[in-house]
Amino acid sequence: MPTHARKLLIAANWKMYKTPDEAVAFTHTFIPLVGNCRHAEIVLCASPSLLPTVVEKARNNPIHVAAQDMHWLDQGAYTGETSPLMLKALGVSHVLIGHSERRQYFNETNTTVNLKLKSALAHGLVPIVCVGEHLAQREAGETGDVLRLQTAMALDGIDPAAAGPLVIAYEPVWAIGTGRTATPEIAEDAHKIIRAEIANALSPEVAASTRILYGGSVKPDNAGTLCCLEDIDGALVGGASLDANSFAQIVANSAG
Ligand code: PGA
DSSP states (O other), rough: OTTTOOOOEEEOOOTOOHHHHHHHHHHHHHHHHTTTOEEEEEEEEOOOOGGHHHHHOOOOOEEEEESOOOSSSSSSSSTOOOHHHHHHHHHHOOOEEEEEEHHHHHHHHOOHHHHHHHHHHTTTTTEEEEEEEOHHHHHHTTTHHHHHHHHHHHHHTTTTGGGOOEEEEEGGGGGTTSSSSOOHHHHHHHHHHHHHHHHHHTHHHHHOOOOOOOOESSHHHHHHHHHHHOOEEEEESSSSSSSSHHHHHHHHTTTT
């Protein structure tokens, strides 16, 4: 597979930041800066409270909108949750699943990740499934096992024919919000492990076409180096995506 045979995807993960007014201000600065972007798909992952505002601003612009999580059921007595039907009705097209902060603080497990992934695919939402090892696991030499297990369990029972939209994000937990980016070698190694596991769980064809993003302290000055690697098909950006100029610079630099 030649470099960049897959279209890059650059996603902003705003986490629990921004009010609607701040989101509007972001889009007013950001959209003119990326208006001519052809090399990458751009996604803004926003809190549920911001989704209607961001969807409205993204309309007729080269920007997609993602939720940061969802329940796997269409509806029910689950106070505080958001369903795939609600996201679709709002015009949301993508959804983050299994971010390490959800795994760490909100009881997300490989089993719920699998349920959410199946639901997202069934509802025509593009799933961005996050995997990644903790520092202690890396230091114990367990990274490969952790990534293989998280990927295999996420993909369990998925029909390869339905997996076309699948996106995976490799986010080493020790690199998230720490300023400690994975080296290109570490990232590329991890992406190869994940791609091999996709081939194993689904098919070599799905593995070859699935985009695998890198996330963890991506900044304007390292986005180009990371995104030009053969197995890295874009970035999931937290802190550096909150500022419109910084995120636009990441999008621009990802072209290499
Ligand atoms: P960071 O976050 O870019 O601030 O490290 C990445 C993420 O959590 O998706």
